[in-house]
Amino acid sequence: MFLKTSFTTLIVGVFVVYVLHTCWVMYGIVYTKPCDRPKSDNCITPFLAGNPKLQLSIYTALRPNAEGGHTLIHKEEEFDINTKFERIVNVSLPKKTRNNGTLYALIFVHQAGFTPWQDPRQVHLVAHLTTYMVPKQPEISLISGEDKTQSQAEDSPKKKQRAASGDGSTSTSDHPVSHWRSRLTLNVVGDHFVFDREYLPSDVHRYLRVFQNGKKMVYLPLLFVDELSNRVKDLVGINSTSTELPLTISYDSISLGRLRFWIHMQDAVYSLQQFGFTEKDADEIKGIFVDTNLYFLALTFFVAAFHLLFDFLAFKNDISFWKQKKSMVGMSSKAVLWRCFSTIVIFLYLFDEQTSLLVLIPAGIGSIIEVWKVKKAFKIQVFWKGGKPTFLFGKLDESERRTEEYDTLAMKYLSYLLYPLCIGGAVYALIFLRYKR
Numbered sequence: 001m002f003l004k005t006s007f008t009t010l011i012v013g014v015f016v017v018y019v020l021h022t023c024w025v026m027y028g029i030v031y032t033k034p035c036d037r038p039k040s041d042n043c044i045t046p047f048l049a050g051n052p053k054l055q056l057s058i059y060t061a062l063r064p065n066a067e068g069g070h071t072l073i074h075k076e077e078e079f080d081i082n083t084k085f086e087r088i089v090n091v092s093l094p095k096k097t098r099n100n101g102t103l104y105a106l107i108f109v110h111q112a113g114f115t116p117w118q119d120p121r122q123v124h125l126v127a128h129l130t131t132y133m134v135p136k137q138p139e140i141s142l143i144s145g146e147d148k149t150q151s152q153a154e155d156s157p158k159k160k161q162r163a164a165s166g167d168g169s170t171s172t173s174d175h176p177v178s179h180w181r182s183r184l185t186l187n188v189v190g191d192h193f194v195f196d197r198e199y200l201p202s203d204v205h206r207y208l209r210v211f212q213n214g215k216k217m218v219y220l221p222l223l224f225v226d227e228l229s230n231r232v233k234d235l236v237g238i239n240s241t242s243t244e245l246p247l248t249i250s251y252d253s254i255s256l257g258r259l260r261f262w263i264h265m266q267d268a269v270y271s272l273q274q275f276g277f278t279e280k281d282a283d284e285i286k287g288i289f290v291d292t293n294l295y296f297l298a299l300t301f302f303v304a305a306f307h308l309l310f311d312f313l314a315f316k317n318d319i320s321f322w323k324q325k326k327s328m329v330g331m332s333s334k335a336v337l338w339r340c341f342s343t344i345v346i347f348l349y350l351f352d353e354q355t356s357l358l359v360l361i362p363a364g365i366g367s368i369i370e371v372w373k374v375k376k377a378f379k380i381q382v383f384w385k386g387g388k389p390t391f392l393f394g395k396l397d398e399s400e401r402r403t404e405e406y407d408t409l410a411m412k413y414l415s416y417l418l419y420p421l422c423i424g425g426a427v428y429a430l431i432f433l434r435y436k437r
Helices: 003-030 152-165 256-274 277-291 293-325 333-352 356-379 398-432
Strands: 043-047 054-061 072-078 087-094 103-113 123-128 131-134 175-182 183-189 210-213 216-217 221-224 235-237 244-254 382-386 390-395
Touching: 003 087, 003 256, 003 293, 054 256, 072 087, 072 152, 072 244, 103 183, 103 221, 123 221, 183 256, 221 256, 244 256, 256 277, 277 293, 293 356
Parallel strands: 043 216, 183 244
Antiparallel strands: 054 072, 054 103, 087 244, 103 123, 131 175, 175 235, 183 221, 210 216, 382 390
């Protein structure tokens, strides 16, 4: 008993330390130490403090360095840092992009009256306007055999692509194809923050461009491209007939603390993708940050953290209970079997749907635990002979046989409700749902 209590206390202690450490890290991300003496040479002052007249220019190019030419698609001649706006522009796609190629956006913030290449005090970033994804497999009706995808937006580009390639088959390629990112979200830090050279954050350093103004250092506007706003639902398939596609350009000012938080989140999503997370997995994580208020997100983090703790302790207590269980008196073995079956079916469905690993891994662990419970409930012993398993079922005592009789009677009455529901669900799925080939 002492060892169990000690182990639980250890887990709770580790959890508390983890939460406190996370709070400290988050505070370090959103808080930046300002320069105590703004007039000293150790401070870096903002270029925006002088209220310069700025212009926003956006170009498209086949290469990130604009070699091979560039095309102006939009410009804001009277660009106000603190004025939010959204513009929809039609972008012409080069032939290379239509043939499963790429396209980049070159975003410049520069002084009005100059072109970006003439202004030595311009800032710019490069963003992908295309990304590669494996097309979603078409789905068919088991009755009619008709091909349909779940959304008309996905179905139409695929049909056009097959028609353009002369392929009359309904199969979809497993190779990644180019998709259009229909949204471009831009931010500029609106705070006139004065940095201290000695406490300059490393995450901001890569976005910082400075120049010497006398004895003082001045930094240019902090331009940021919000990659977290690029969601899978906004992607549009590109084919040889897509000569022009719409692009929604959104702009809003951003605080320095939020910028640093966003940089860390983008880096985290990128790291997960390098570890094997798919675009769909990354998209679900993006939705957590993009679609949720930051304060509500912080509350959600604490709730999720405590839920994870309680879930772990519940798993631990469940395993401890079944590990010590020697008899099935008063417990339904059939309920354990059905629970195991349903858990495995749910796991296989999630696996087939390529659900996020954040959901799939706990479901897989739960399935393994349920299989272990069935082994304990039916007293199954496994013996290996010549590489082949042999299963031996244990015998029931008198009390367990009486429990089994009551269990059989209860399942009989329960089947009067379950069988019609299962048959009705199967008929509904056969008529209305679509399935992968």
